[in-house]
Amino acid sequence: MTASHLPEPAGAHRRPTIHDVARDAGVSKTSVSRYFGCERALLSGTMVKRIEAAIERLGFxxxxxxxxxxxxxxxxxxxxxxxxxxxxxVDMLHGAELACxxxxxxxxVCNTDNDDRLERRHLDxxxxxxxxxxVINTPGGNVPTLVAxxxxGLPMVLVDRHIDGLACDMVGLDNEQAITLGVSHLVDQGYQRLLMITQPGAGISSRKARVRMFRHRAHEADLSAEVHEATEAALDPSRLAVTLEQWLQADEAPGAIVCANAMVTLNVCHALFKLYEAPFQHVGLLGIDDVPWCALVGPGITTVAQPVVDIGHGAIDMLMQRLGGTTGDPQATLFSAHLNPRGSTIIRSS
Amino acid sequence: MTASHLPEPAGAHRRPTIHDVARDAGVSKTSVSRYFGCERALLSGTMVKRIEAAIERLGFxxxxxxxxxxxxxxxxxxxxxxxxxxxxxVDMLHGAELACxxxxxxxxVCNTDNDDRLERRHLDxxxxxxxxxxVINTPGGNVPTLVAxxxxGLPMVLVDRHIDGLACDMVGLDNEQAITLGVSHLVDQGYQRLLMITQPGAGISSRKARVRMFRHRAHEADLSAEVHEATEAALDPSRLAVTLEQWLQADEAPGAIVCANAMVTLNVCHALFKLYEAPFQHVGLLGIDDVPWCALVGPGITTVAQPVVDIGHGAIDMLMQRLGGTTGDPQATLFSAHLNPRGSTIIRSS
DNA sequence: AACGCCATTGGGAACGTTCCCATTTCAGGT
DNA sequence: ACCTGAAATGGGAACGTTCCCAATGGCGTT
Incomplete structure (x- = not known):
């Protein structure tokens, strides 16, 4: 018998432990543990050198x-x-990854595909x-679990939207400012009627805020303002085209469409190109969320951009504060949007 | 003294353990452990019911x-x-998340931003x-670490590219088939000269394969074929515009540009729109990788699409096979591309 | 010379599971 | 009635750390 322990399979050797390092360095495992933890200062110079050498030797x-x-x-x-x-x-995730x-x-990372049951499973x-x-960006179907x-005591940050009945920190866009910025621009450009296309947002605070503010600012400027809530199916370009055409033909005055997010912008563009060869000669378009291709479509699509990477980064920052022991009432960090004026909001003589 | 243990802070109660469940159900912790593990079959019906009840009661x-x-x-x-x-x-990640x-x-999830040192840190x-x-999509700067x-014994799958000297499974695109598909289409459409724009791919097998096959197929069809390697800086639309203009003016024959990936397609589009109002009346464009906006730009950009979600899913599937104990030589799973013909590859009379 | 204190170091319990092995129970064959 | 073996259950060690507490030793103070 060579040893009282396992025969140790020939090829792959066991991953070294703190024990092995301790034995090799001739010190106690506690000291090795201290080397990695925040008690490093307790160790003497000799001790540190010996431990380092052992770690190096064993690849611990x-x-x-x-x-x-x-x-x-x-x-x-x-x-x-x-x-x-x-x-x-994607951009939010990127910011969060950076901060982490x-x-x-x-x-x-867990993706729920907007499915409440799946979200629940992921939370478990x-x-x-x-x-x-x-950090959670939720449709709001699992409030009880989240509250629990x-x-x-789990530090938690909501992203983009806050949830009624869930008292916790939140990071998102200053939707009031963003919509004000967008609508003012459209007013300045001379549009006289507005249509907002949005996804249904039953419990989603950011969507509701955008719609509310859109109505408010348009009313303030004396413009007619309509809101169309397109369900998943109604976002289909063909069906959307019908809706848009009706709205366009209802009135001669120059009108502009506001898309509530990038998903909507994409589908509305598809729909407009079904209707016209050069749609932006007939109607203005402003999208919330800037994506790289916006500058490429037609004469360029005007957007109100949110600093999404910062939002993701900010979410982690808030979490870190809570982890650091900060207590107190839930905070909301709201970022400001900025305008990217492009060709899609310039009125052409028709 | 009420208890010999901690005073148990008033608000948050300790998370219940398998021990608590065992005590509450009046069984041993081993049985509770079996309930969750793969030894469930060993338990009698009564036992299962009692454990289930206790779990429910304690929220374990x-x-x-x-x-x-x-x-x-x-x-x-x-x-x-x-x-x-x-x-x-993003799409690959989505497929992988699904499979997981x-x-x-x-x-x-770890993002390296193409930085070798960061990649190394993440691997650690x-x-x-x-x-x-x-699952790793690597620029190839940490071969020794990966080999180690x-x-x-760590199961490993490379995505999109394989790495010399690293014997491990791989999932990606059948680049030969993809390029053949693209070039044939351009030939059929009547283009007589081709230019491929790619990012520098020193160690990246997929980029090299695309270039090699591009040259090969073009030569076979008797077309002139040029390849331009654009470094990070040279991908800047203004600088790219200069390159493209030179190539365009060098010859009268109708030519088409092939973009080696979506990143390149985006920048080339930006550059072309700097040069012309309606660029696709002057030059053909074919992109590898399909993204949602390709259909929206100009008359639509023709693409060769790879099934990226499947690639991500496939990577995890291969991993699972290895985790299941499959041994043997490294495998490569290659997916086929398909063509999305659009307006950017139709020759207009100039 | 005895004392106390700080700076270092080490030993062992604990974290919540899983797994090995021992024990109990009971049915069925002789 | 006894033995055998399968089915069901339990006890305790082990996984690789961290953390509490005790021990050691050198040095300045009274």
Whole structure:
């Protein structure tokens, strides 16, 4: 018998542990643990050198799973998004990833495809991993679960929208300012009637805010303002084209369409190109959310852009503050939009 | 003294453990553990009912961190991508997320922004979390680290490109077929000279394959074929415009531009719109990678589309096979592209 | 010379699971 | 009645860390 332990399979050797390092360096495992933790200052110079040498020799890397178990800190942040393919989500995720990296956290990303049951499942999984914080962009179908987690002490930041009955931090766009900016521009350009196309937003605060403010500002400027809520199906370009044509032919005065987000802008463009070869000679178009291709379509599509990367970054920043121990009432961080004027909001003589 | 343990803070109660459930149900913790694990069949009907009731009462959810420590299986898959903002990456990620969900795994997502040092750091972090598998889309700057992990037994799948000296599974596009499809289309449409714009691809197999095949097919069809490698800076629309104009004016024969990926297509479009009001009356354009806005620009941009979501899904599927114990030589799964013919590849009388 | 204190270091319990092995129970065959 | 073995259950070690507490040793103070 060579050893009292496992025969140790020939090829792959066992990952070294803090124990191995301790033995190799001739110190206690506690000291090695201190080397990695925040008690590094306790160690003497000789000790540090010996530990470092042993780590190098063995190629040791601490096991975060074991560390999480005893230490309680997993270093994991849960990120639950409603629609991974939405450009908004992508940029937000990018900002969040950046911020996590800065703070030494890692992101567990979950996509719910706007499905409440799936969201619920993802929340359970994240709970299983003992995430330290949650950033969530939710349609609002799992309020009880979220409230429970929040009250159990899980730091949580809502993105883009806040949810009634869920007292927690939130990061998003200053929708009032954004819509004011957009409508003022359209007024300045001389449009006399406006149509907003939006997705149905039963419980989604940001969508409701945009519609409310749109009506308000248009009314203030004495313009007629209509709002069309297009369900998933009604966003289909062909069906949308019918709606748009009706609205266009109802009145001779120059009109402009406002798209409530990038998804809507894309579909409205498709619809307009079905109707006209050069649609922007007949109607103005302003999109909320700027995406790279907006500058390429027709004479360029005017947009009101939100700083989405900053929003994602800001979400993590708020989380870090809570993790740092900040208590107190929920905060809302709202970012300002800016205008990208392009050719789609210039009135051509017809 | 009421108890020998902690005074138990008033508000938030401790998360229940398998122990609490066992006590409440009047069974052993082993049985509760069996309830969740794959030894469920060992339990009698009564036992199952009592455990279920206790779980319900306490709101217990197993701790995956503790489970990972002893059990060795973390349920975590690492996903390292070179550029999170690239539409390719987004769709791929979406497919991978979908597949992970099906198999009960969760994704730890890392973005490297094409930075080797950052990629290295992310790989270390993932190693710390004992991921069970790795899907990576790499510029190729950390071969030694990757080889080491692979040889230590970590299942690994490369996405989009394979790396010399790294023997591991790979999922991507059948570049030969894709380019053949694109070039044939251009030939059929009557173009007589071709220009491919690509990003520099020193170590990137997919880029090299596209260039090589482009040259080959063009030569076969007796067309002149030029390739322009645009560095990050040279992708700037203004500088690109100069390059394109030179090429256009060098010859009268009708020519078409092939863009090696969506990023390039976007910038080339910007450049063309700087040169002409209606660029596609002067030059043909074909893009590799289809993105939603391609149909909207000018008369629509013809594309060769890869099934990116399937590629992401496929990557996880391969990983699962390896996790299931499949051994043997590295496999490559290549998907076929399909053509979306649009207005940008129709020759207009000039 | 005895004392106390700070700076270092080490030993061992604990975190919440899973897994190995031992134990109990009971049916069925001799 | 006894033995055998399968089915069901429980006890305790182990996973690799962190953290509490105790121990050691050197040095300045009374």
């Amino acid at each position: 890397a601490p096991d975060r799973i074991a560390s999480s178990l005893r230490g309680g800190r997993t270093g994991l942040i849960g990120m639950v998004v409603a629609d991974m393919r939405n450009p908004y989500t 990296r800065e703070h030494g956290y890692s992101l567990l 999984v994240l709970h299983g991993y003992s995430i330290e914080g949650l 987690r929040r009250e159990a | 959810a197993p701790d995956r961190i503790a489970s990972s420590l002893r059990g060795g299986r973390t349920g975590l898959i690492g996903m390292v991508v070179a550029d999170m903002r690239n539409p390719y990456t 969900r099906e198999h009960g795994y969760s994704l730890l 972090v993932l190693h710390g979390y004992s991921i069970e598998g790795l 992990r692979r040889e230590a």
